[in-house]
Amino acid sequence: MDAFYASVELLSRPDLRGRPVAIGGRGDPTRRGVVTTATYEARAFGIHSGMALSIAARKCPECVFLPVDFERYRRVSRQFKAAISQVTEAIEDRGIDEVYLDLTPLEADARELALMLQKQVFDATGLSCSIGIAPNKLIAKIASDLDKPGGITLIGRDDIGQRIWPLPARKIPGVGPKADARLSQLGISTIGQLAARDPAWLSEQFSPRYGQWLHRAAHGHDDRPLDLNPEPRSRSRETTFQNDLHPVRDWQVLAQTIAALSKQVGEDLKKRGYRGRTVGIKLRFADFQTITRDRTVDTPLDDGTSIRRLAFECLGRIALERPIRLVGVRVGELSPADESVGTMHGTTAKPAPRSDEGTLPLFDEQ
DNA sequence: TCTGGGGTCCTAGGACCC
DNA sequence: TCTGGGGTCCTAGGACCC
Numbered sequence: 001m002d003a004f005y006a007s008v009e010l011l012s013r014p015d016l017r018g019r020p021v022a023i024g025g026r027g028d029p030t031r032r033g034v035v036t037t038a039t040y041e042a043r044a045f046g047i048h049s050g051m052a053l054s055i056a057a058r059k060c061p062e063c064v065f066l067p068v069d070f071e072r073y074r075r076v077s078r079q080f081k082a083a084i085s086q087v088t089e090a091i092e093d094r095g096i097d098e099v100y101l102d103l104t105p106l107e108a109d110a111r112e113l114a115l116m117l118q119k120q121v122f123d124a125t126g127l128s129c130s131i132g133i134a135p136n137k138l139i140a141k142i143a144s145d146l147d148k149p150g151g152i153t154l155i156g157r158d159d160i161g162q163r164i165w166p167l168p169a170r171k172i173p174g175v176g177p178k179a180d181a182r183l184s185q186l187g188i189s190t191i192g193q194l195a196a197r198d199p200a201w202l203s204e205q206f207s208p209r210y211g212q213w214l215h216r217a218a219h220g221h222d223d224r225p226l227d228l229n230p231e232p233r234s235r236s237r238e239t240t241f242q243n244d245l246h247p248v249r250d251w252q253v254l255a256q257t258i259a260a261l262s263k264q265v266g267e268d269l270k271k272r273g274y275r276g277r278t279v280g281i282k283l284r285f286a287d288f289q290t291i292t293r294d295r296t297v298d299t300p301l302d303d304g305t306s307i308r309r310l311a312f313e314c315l316g317r318i319a320l321e322r323p324i325r326l327v328g329v330r331v332g333e334l335s336p337a338d339e340s341v342g343t344m345h346g347t348t349a350k351p352a353p354r355s356d357e358g359t360l361p362l363f364d365e366q
Numbered sequence: 367t368c369t370g371g372g373g374t375c376c377t378a379g380g381a382c383c384c
Numbered sequence: 385t386c387t388g389g390g391g392t393c394c395t396a397g398g399a400c401c402c
Contacts, residue, residue, distance in 0.1 A: 004402095025370070034370050036402095049402095052368040068370085095373085095402040176400045207377070230374095238371060278394085288369070296394060328371085373401080383391080 001080065001121075001129045002149035004097035005037040008076050009066050011126055020063040022047055022056050027067030029057035032242055036068055040149070073097075076125055083124035087117055092137075092226040100137050102226050114152040138222035139164065141173050160220040165192030172217050179206070179214075194218040231334070235268050235276070237261040238328025244286045247320035254320075254327060255312075261329040262311050266304035269331060273338065275300035276331035279310035283318060284326035293317050300335050307331060 001007065005023040010016055020042035025033020035056050038047040045060035056063060077096045084091060090102035103113055114131040121129050128150045132143025135157055142164060143153040155163050169191055170180040186205060188194050194202075195218035203211030216222070239261065245254055258281065269275060279301075280294030293314035301307065311329050 030367075032368085032370080034368085036370075050369075055368060070371090098402070174400070178399060209376075233374065234372090236372065240370060280395095290397085292396060294395065326370090330372095371402105374399105375401105376399085377397090379395090381392100381394085383393105384389105 001097040001127060003037050003039055004127075005068060005073055006039045006042075007127050008073055009069075010039070013066075016064055020045055020047070020060050021066065022053070022063055023066050023068055024053050024056075025067065027065045029053040029065050032240055076127070079124050080121045080127065080129070083120040084117060086120055087113070090226060090228065092228060093230075100140065100226055103133065110154055111152060114154075118150070118152070136220075136222040137224055137226075138173065138217060139220050142167070142171055145171070157220070161192070164220060165190060165195060165218075167191050169194050169218075172214075174213070174217065179210075182206070191218050232272070232274060233334060234330055234332040235265055235272075235274070235334070236282075236328055236330035237264045237268070238282060238326060240284075240326045241324070244323035244325045247322060247324060250324075251320075254315075254324065257327055258311050258315065258329060259308050261327070262308035263304035265329050265331050266302055266307050269302040269334075270337075273336060274334045275302040275337050276335070277301075277333035278331065279307050279314070280330045280332065281311050281314045281318075282326070282328035282330065283324055286323035286325055288325075290326075291318065294330070294332070296333065300333070300337075302331075302337060 006021055009021065009023060018041060019039075021039045022035045022042050023037045024035040025031060031053070033053045035047060035049050035051045035053060037049055038056075042056075042060060042063055045063065047056045047059055047063065053065065057065070073096055081091065081093070081099060084099060084101065088101050088103060088106065090105075092100040094100060101117075103110070106113060108116070110133045114133060117131060118129060121127065130144050130148045130151045130153075132140040132146070132153045132155065134140040134143050134155045139155050139160070143155045144151075146153045146163075167190060168180075169175055169183050169188060170177075172191060172194075175183070182205065183189070183194065188197065194214060197215070199212055199215035201211075202214050203209075205211065206214065239257060241253075241257075247254075277298070277300050278294050278296045280292055282290060282292045284290045295310050295314055297310070307329065
């Protein structure tokens, strides 16, 4: 979807069309938050997603800032996916504004299909999307980005040298800022230059796996099938404080926040029918250093009280000596709640683990 | 007045087991 | 006065994506 959050907001604010608009935080650039989406008019001022709202406002004082309304975006997201399912049911969900479709079984001409998809989406939502059609997910994703907004880009196997190799290496999904910086140091700026390098050499510069993957990606190889029903791995809630917390003076606020986040994660898990064995917390300090602590138990849980207890145990292992800007609670190692806990296969007959619940492990580490 | 929130996957080291 | 090899699980951090 093109500039998704911003485009959704413009549906109800046609008066803002043509003006620079940025969506983010509470819509107040004097408060903490980042731009999640900027209209193309705002992008012309150098505003892009991830940028601090305060900086965006400095770059473009006449920009209109609106708060994020995730509930609404999720609703529109369901609408556009439902519209697509009129064309094909083979949909891999890639988040709120993106999908992969397997069009292989459809007989129609590729461009005709793309036009049909765009029409379905527009009729259902009033929004535009960009489509890439290619032999695999990797190339389709790159292609979908080449003609935004509203574009249709077809790339075949034989087009890779012509259409893909001239692009910056950063265009490969999976090459982020860090890898791109390292590639630049190595004198590699385009996908074609990457493709020309020896995979063994790339593996020495990065990790063996990543080096191999870079080589294959640069040559347009990708054999990942669509994942039509991915199992969730974790569930988390986090919050950034409007003002940093003092580690001692504001301890109560920290504790209350962790309790509230634990409760939310528990409700979330229950609603979706999952339990998890690993509970963790995340703290971000004023200097933006982020640390995590987690704890795995034998029996999966989904209730706020247990999550909170383990979260506090994790908190006890962190030295609180710096201002805190963010705290989060996470549950991982998920399994469906209706699954039996394994009394049949001896998981309960194992030797007793370290004392799990009920004790405060004040002296466990160090 | 710098830097959200919710995810996935990978790496690496240590404990522990056979 | 030297101390294997292979495997799993747990923990912490980090890169990356939407």
